[in-house]
Amino acid sequence: MTSREELGGLLGEWVTATSSSTGTVWQGRLVGLADLPTLVLLSPGGGQVSLPQSFDVQRAAPPAAGTPPPGAAFRPFAELRDTGLLWLINRVVLHPRGLALALHTDDAGDVLGWSLLTSEDGDPWTFDVATDSDGHTRAEATIASALTEMS
Structure with a gap:
């Protein structure tokens, strides 16, 4: 656990709290620090989180633009297809x-990139019934x- 004195020296700095x-x-x-004892972090996306001071807090580099928070689950782009999303x-x-x-x-199925395609006639694209049903089932699951994981 990081001491209150150490936390005071980190005010205004980018940190990780574990x-x-x-x-x-x-x-x-x-x-911010509060007497509860609580520490207040301003997240890279702009939100705030209040945590008890019973965390190990370390100085950290600012995150690169678009970097997910530490511990975020990364999923390969190919799963967009597999999950129905x-x-x-x-x-x-x-x-x-x-x-x-x-x-x-x-050739191995790894996603290299993406593009937006346009229909030749400008009309909406459609799926056949089986593809629609399968995609809907996978997306809903x-x-x-x-x-469920969030709750």
Whole structure:
């Protein structure tokens, strides 16, 4: 656990705060200390989090733009296809506008990049019934799983 004196020396600095009991890590700018005892971090995205001072707090470099918080689960882009989320993005947002999000893969199936495709006639893209049903089932399962993990 980082002492109150050490925390005072870190005010205004980018830090990581690690829970010794769970291993959970937060990153942010240390912007406040309270008598509860509590420390207040300003997250890279702008939100604030208040944590008990029973954390190990270390000075950290500012995160690069677009960097997820420490401990965030990374998933490969190819999972957009496997989870049904690519279907959902295309079906709900892009296809009605005559666009499609395409993932470009190498021979091993690793996603190298993406592009937006336009339909030749400008009309909305459509899926056959089986593809629609399968995509919907996979997307709903992915969303349900994410909501369950959050609660």
